[in-house]
Amino acid sequence: MRHYLGIDLGGTNIAAGVLDESYRIVSSAVRKTACPRPAQAIMDDMVAAAREAAEKAGIQLEELEYIGVGCPGSVNPENGFIQFSNNLAFYDVPMGEYLADRLGRPVLVENDANAAAYGEFLAGAASGEEIRNFIAITLGTGVGGGVILGGKIYGGSNHAGGELGHMVIQAGGRPCTCGRKGCWEAYASATGLIETTRESMRANPDSQLWKLADGDLSKVNGRTAFDGMRAGDDAAAQVVHAYIEALAAGLTNIINIFQPDLVSLAGGISKEGDALLVPLREIVDKEDYARFGSQRTRIAIAQLGNDAGVIGAALLGVKKG
């Protein structure tokens, strides 16, 4: 029986997992990233996690055709170098070679968001045979994007493409961590939603949002506004409405640019499900440039949750169909 092994290197955890032939995780192992640490120390723990996952699955590393890795930052999949990773303070790290030397197998390295998108593409929301062009959006601390075109990860000429969150939708608007003003991420991320919720609370001292946050602005999270809306609070409903409008603006932009088969939404906010999807689709249906065409982009919630990174990394050497 064939197996796959993937390692998802995150800012908090190193997660390794073994998949079976049906792309399900059969074993996993975790180490703390504990950054900042020297790249070598982190990579040695990646090796340890990979060995542990393989052992738990009862397989030998030699059985594997390759091992896949997802890493944050600007990753060159051709030579396995991490050119730059802000989160990990990596600069020109030859990760592919280092791991291949120690694990004795070829190692494929990709940007972590791209790897997670590839996981959804092969084993999650976009696994249908007919899907060839697919965009994965993650609504988290930021807005992450993974772009699969013609069945392949698209990373741009310098492997830094797909920064969909850093698309300005409100020129001159809210400052973004990237230095621009009015980026999609500044509105459509959980961070952006929390900021909009707080703005509304300051302007509406009688809103139930205060009760939901225990009277404390620092306790607002990505669910507060949705919970307030469900409790019948007007200010909360307006926050959710503004959030979904901003989300739809960027999403329609992406559809008009790529006209993919499917866009998936992941991250904490995507758990709102239909409370998010129904009004979102309504706006996109009115604004998609191809709305009069017979074939339209579908919008769905991602299926693999936090496992997308490990699964996608493990499947980096697999092609669909």
Next chain:
Amino acid sequence: MRHYLGIDLGGTNIAAGVLDESYRIVSSAVRKTACPRPAQAIMDDMVAAAREAAEKAGIQLEELEYIGVGCPGSVNPENGFIQFSNNLAFYDVPMGEYLADRLGRPVLVENDANAAAYGEFLAGAASGEEIRNFIAITLGTGVGGGVILGGKIYGGSNHAGGELGHMVIQAGGRPCTCGRKGCWEAYASATGLIETTRESMRANPDSQLWKLADGDLSKVNGRTAFDGMRAGDDAAAQVVHAYIEALAAGLTNIINIFQPDLVSLAGGISKEGDALLVPLREIVDKEDYARFGSQRTRIAIAQLGNDAGVIGAALLGVKKG
């Protein structure tokens, strides 16, 4: 000696041209599109223009491997159908088959903006061997986009992708012809620039812009604000500044999404050259997400002018490198 024949079907003219082996136009022929007309009448004139161009070049159609066509609207290059063309009032027209029957050669059909981009890719601003990912922007009545990824035209799953002009950069802003508000096209097209110029004139009755437009708002064109700026007029300089900021916002979005090797700018406004490029690059340099990387997207003026459509159509069957 090998030749290529391309037909560029526009709202005003049908242009056919024969290229030699070095991708230069050696003969051409034009007919009026004179739409609205039945698709068959227009296609018969496309046949006539193609035959005339071939005759002028002294070649037989039989010498050609194929004939290429660029057509506005939603075009399916796989079966040669024009699914829908707003400009020409075409709906489900089997253009490829019709022309192939009459010309006796295989016919390749593409969206006209994609074909023009492919012309710049093979024979113009992006013809360098090293360029594989390329975005062509045309600043005209609208903002058109052509997307070449990995050396191939990218049209999306429904052949309606690449609508880069219909990316909102100012949510809730200026109404766009597409039904959205705040599209890039509403600011960065010649039409958008003219509207901004008129807004400024209404607000600044003493501006020299009035003199440049003969005191007549209807005489404002895409050059008026640039001319006013060169004449030292403050209001005009502000219009140009706002125009370039909006252009840069959308362009940086596109760079952050695609990180291509090159973006080219075509259309009347692109003739401003450095007056446009220098401040544009300055903004992009500050906002490109990959600005700290070693490999950056270049921005250049397109080289083929109005011939891009015919040249690109003629070369639809050619691969780079």
